[in-house]
Amino acid sequence: MKIAIDGMGGDHSPHVVIEGCIDAIKEYNDIEIIITGPEEVLKREVSKYSYNSEKISILDAKEIISNNEHPVMAIRRKKDSSIYRALELVKKDEADAVISAGSTGAFLAGATLVVGRIKGVNRPALAPVMPGKNGPFMVIDCGANAESKPNNLVQFAKMGEIYFENILKIGNPSIGLINIGAEEEKGNELTKEAHKLLKECDFNFVGNVEPREIPTGDVNVLVCDGFIGNTVLKMYEGVAQTIFSTLKDEIMSSFRTKLGGALLKPVFTKFKKDFDYKEYGGAAFLGVDGICIKAHGSSDSKAIKNAIRQAVTFYENDIIGKIKIHIEEKMV
Amino acid sequence: MKIAIDGMGGDHSPHVVIEGCIDAIKEYNDIEIIITGPEEVLKREVSKYSYNSEKISILDAKEIISNNEHPVMAIRRKKDSSIYRALELVKKDEADAVISAGSTGAFLAGATLVVGRIKGVNRPALAPVMPGKNGPFMVIDCGANAESKPNNLVQFAKMGEIYFENILKIGNPSIGLINIGAEEEKGNELTKEAHKLLKECDFNFVGNVEPREIPTGDVNVLVCDGFIGNTVLKMYEGVAQTIFSTLKDEIMSSFRTKLGGALLKPVFTKFKKDFDYKEYGGAAFLGVDGICIKAHGSSDSKAIKNAIRQAVTFYENDIIGKIKIHIEEKMV
Structure with missing residues (x-):
């Protein structure tokens, strides 16, 4: 399973995000993590740890969306932001889940716009x-x-x-x-x-x-x-x-x-x-066609690790598939 | 100043209501209290205390409105309830304020129907x-x-x-x-x-x-x-x-x-x-043309006494008059 994580989201990023990812790959097998954000910043941060480098990769994203920006505008304009790039990975099927501790508004708007709703769900x-x-x-x-x-x-x-x-x-x-x-x-x-x-x-x-x-x-x-x-x-x-x-x-x-x-x-x-x-990890954004988890802005590394565990359970239990089946049944 | 009190309102009525009234007349001068409810029940309860009997009177009301009743229906049907009788005293200018720890819905509906809104106030x-x-x-x-x-x-x-x-x-x-x-x-x-x-x-x-x-x-x-x-x-x-x-x-x-x-x-x-x-006493119901105070359902005698103090301050400061002046100014 591949998990995309917004490396720059939250009050204590990137260090708690990186630390949470490092802890997670040690604890959960069969996961690979792609962290999005400014390459140099993230590389310097991960270099502080010793870990299996096959499990973590970095995807460069030069922009950052702050909590003070208008969420929809920011998502539309900043296509090279860490949030947008992470969401895009799910859209392109290059990741099975996406997690962000960043701007809630931007993450939800982005998840709806980029990942998209499950057909039949009116409101995620x-x-x-x-x-x-x-x-x-x-x-x-x-x-x-x-x-x-x-x-x-x-x-x-x-x-x-x-x-x-x-x-x-x-x-x-x-x-x-x-x-x-x-x-x-x-x-x-x-x-x-x-x-x-x-x-x-x-x-x-x-x-x-x-x-x-x-x-x-x-x-x-x-x-x-x-x-x-x-x-x-x-x-x-x-x-x-x-x-x-x-x-x-x-x-x-x-x-x-x-x-x-x-x-x-x-x-x-x-x-x-x-x-x-x-x-309990982060807040699941239910009704979008991909596993999207919003971690708390004040997340520490444990909260990030738990959000990753939550994404794994979400994936293993095919929640998206189950929502789809239910919605389809109701629509027939 | 005359204050009407629903003798049967709240989880611990009538005893805490009576006790609160007795304490209040000892502490605040220039107030008279009219307690509404089944005369026999209330008389037995007040007889437990020694107090200045000119300060407290009882107005018989045979019905009681419970929290489980539909508020508007109950107020319309039970015109001999302790809540209704207390509100009526304000409407008839026989009391300057009304207090109840009973059904919030019935008290608010009754205050609006019986006491009425201040002209120009859309929603109390x-x-x-x-x-x-x-x-x-x-x-x-x-x-x-x-x-x-x-x-x-x-x-x-x-x-x-x-x-x-x-x-x-x-x-x-x-x-x-x-x-x-x-x-x-x-x-x-x-x-x-x-x-x-x-x-x-x-x-x-x-x-x-x-x-x-x-x-x-x-x-x-x-x-x-x-x-x-x-x-x-x-x-x-x-x-x-x-x-x-x-x-x-x-x-x-x-x-x-x-x-x-x-x-x-x-x-x-x-x-x-x-x-x-x-x-802080009870919750004032602002925008009706009379002093209407809803005490908490779980009020003890201290809460009742404080609601009485609140009614006194409300009266002395002519809050109703001040709201009227403001609303009139806005309507000119």
């Missing part, structure tokens, strides 16, 4: 898996589409189900609709109509899920439009960050509390591990 | 104030409207500004638009258009605020449609709850961690106090 969706108290959960869509139609949400649910069953090996996952009330008639036009459609489908549909319940992880696949999903994702991060930074400040404020903090170190470490989004 | 909005790391922030609308138009968000901003300046005494509060990207062109049709309108207004408008930044409290008034606001509010509660229940479980798991937990007790207590939503 960004689908991160997050750690919940009682297990992992997926929020789909987390921001690929700022507006969605009810039938889009049904496709999101199906793609999420396929992913959960095959990647996370959780059979017959529960599907919930994120809504601002538990009752069927609650919500806006989108959720009311989507609720009706989801109920008619062959899912393990558990109905509406209020955002308060999301972090428990009791429901596996949570569907919503991209604006809501992105809000959920960012609130999850923001609230956790605020709580822990506040606790940390307070713990450091006296001898007693410092001692308490030291005694609770295993608790905080376990918490950090249990709620580490990096464990 | 639910506006809780929440504790952030660096100060309190308001999210408006938090669920009164499942769909909003761009100009509604401008009115939300103005009402939030008036509230912040007069109740929280924070002059020229910053106004932000909740959006899934910091750049102006990000988001859906609603946020793109609302951004343009807000920029043209005479606000201290700081632009888009990503949900990740909300819990810091660095921006005072955050405007959004009710679906988003409700999602933000419930994620805030849900994530915090999940984190603390997980930490608690872990702390109780060994002697060492129990000891650490005991040493950190002041930290957790301070945190709980600093992030106690009850400090």
